[in-house]
Amino acid sequence: MELTITQPDDWHLHLRDGDLLKAVVPHSVSLFGRAIVMPNLKPPITTTVAAMAYQVSILKALPAGSTFTPLMTLYLTDTTSPTEIKLAKKSGVVFGVKLYPAGATTNSQDGVTDLFGKCLPVLEEMVEQNMPLLVHGEVTDPDVDIFDREKVFIETILRPLIERLPQLKVVMEHVTTLDAVRFVESCKEGYVAATVTPQHLLLNRNTIFQGGLQPHNYCLPILKREIHRQAIVSAVTSGSKRFFLGTDSAPHERRRKECSCGCAGVFNAPVALSAYAKVFEEAGALDKLEAFTSFNGPDFYGISRNNSKIKLRKNPWKVPNSYSYSFGELVPMYAGETLDWKPSLD
Ligand SMILES: NC(=O)N[C@@H](CC(=O)O)C(=O)O
Ligand SMILES: [Zn+2]
Ligand SMILES: [Zn+2]
Numbered sequence: 001m002e003l004t005i006t007q008p009d010d011w012h013l014h015l016r017d018g019d020l021l022k023a024v025v026p027h028s029v030s031l032f033g034r035a036i037v038m039p040n041l042k043p044p045i046t047t048t049v050a051a052m053a054y055q056v057s058i059l060k061a062l063p064a065g066s067t068f069t070p071l072m073t074l075y076l077t078d079t080t081s082p083t084e085i086k087l088a089k090k091s092g093v094v095f096g097v098k099l100y101p102a103g104a105t106t107n108s109q110d111g112v113t114d115l116f117g118k119c120l121p122v123l124e125e126m127v128e129q130n131m132p133l134l135v136h137g138e139v140t141d142p143d144v145d146i147f148d149r150e151k152v153f154i155e156t157i158l159r160p161l162i163e164r165l166p167q168l169k170v171v172m173e174h175v176t177t178l179d180a181v182r183f184v185e186s187c188k189e190g191y192v193a194a195t196v197t198p199q200h201l202l203l204n205r206n207t208i209f210q211g212g213l214q215p216h217n218y219c220l221p222i223l224k225r226e227i228h229r230q231a232i233v234s235a236v237t238s239g240s241k242r243f244f245l246g247t248d249s250a251p252h253e254r255r256r257k258e259c260s261c262g263c264a265g266v267f268n269a270p271v272a273l274s275a276y277a278k279v280f281e282e283a284g285a286l287d288k289l290e291a292f293t294s295f296n297g298p299d300f301y302g303i304s305r306n307n308s309k310i311k312l313r314k315n316p317w318k319v320p321n322s323y324s325y326s327f328g329e330l331v332p333m334y335a336g337e338t339l340d341w342k343p344s345l346d
Helices: 018-029 048-061 082-091 120-129 146-164 178-186 198-202 226-237 272-282 286-301
Strands: 002-006 010-013 034-037 069-075 094-099 133-135 170-172 192-196 243-245 309-318 323-325 328-330 338-344
Touching: 002 286, 010 243, 018 048, 018 323, 034 048, 048 069, 048 082, 082 094, 082 120, 146 170, 146 178, 170 178, 178 192, 178 226, 192 226, 192 286, 198 226, 198 272, 226 272, 226 286, 243 286, 272 286, 272 309, 272 338
Parallel strands: 010 034, 034 069, 069 094, 094 133, 133 170, 170 192, 192 243
Antiparallel strands: 002 309, 309 338, 323 328
């Protein structure tokens, strides 16, 4: 069996920097046309100038002949200014501003401590400039159970934010719950949308503990119960325009995952398209795959869809156990397992 689809984009990607950037870039740029590149480096990308420099380093790391376009983002802090948003828009390089509640996830220490108290003027300028807010939607209160942090974020932050600024474009990144699906579906189409990762579509929280602790299945937001996984599968395979592909591929060197205080993040770039095809096939919805991978994202961001095509063939392939690079190894999602769908450019 063979499918031809418009070239997809990845609307949530961690490319890192330095040697790790060089190691991971080929896995995304071989098949995706563009990607929204997350700004949670050390130090974070908080200015347009830094975003432009980061874009140059990504472009330098591309394989010869690659036409991949990195779409850059700014990391919102308590002190981001409205002027910075104007600069970001004018640059033509920055496509979103990322909200990390301080302490919510990897490299979020410099994130926002009080969105309504500190960031309203910036958010108002984002409405003015038609600049989307990309949200890691979890509260950080240690008293809130880790499995409830997305749901509580929706009720305490996101719903009030959208009531206050209904013209703000918001992408709820990496949604994981039935609550998030319902919330996104209840909002005005074209203003609130969501990205969905392969791991949240294919794995539930049992897989973090199956046969012993599985650090490579640890990501944030944490995997949820099966009912939540089923809800997001239904949402993406329904054909709704509000959901689109965002892998959240988040590489960490093997020793940083397999240790006593391991990092959160799943490195899924090498398997992402195979994994999404599996989801849609299992739901009997392969006819809806292309809109999710290639139409809904650019339509929401207001940029043109890609012109070229890629192919997905039923051609089982074995995922490598790991990928080596200068500083160590990266263990991909589905390491050592066989996937049915193999994507290629022709
Ligand atoms: N998803 C993750 O578990 N980790 C991401 C950060 C993020 O997207 O929250 C990372 O940068 O490692
Ligand atoms: Zn996140
Ligand atoms: Zn992420």
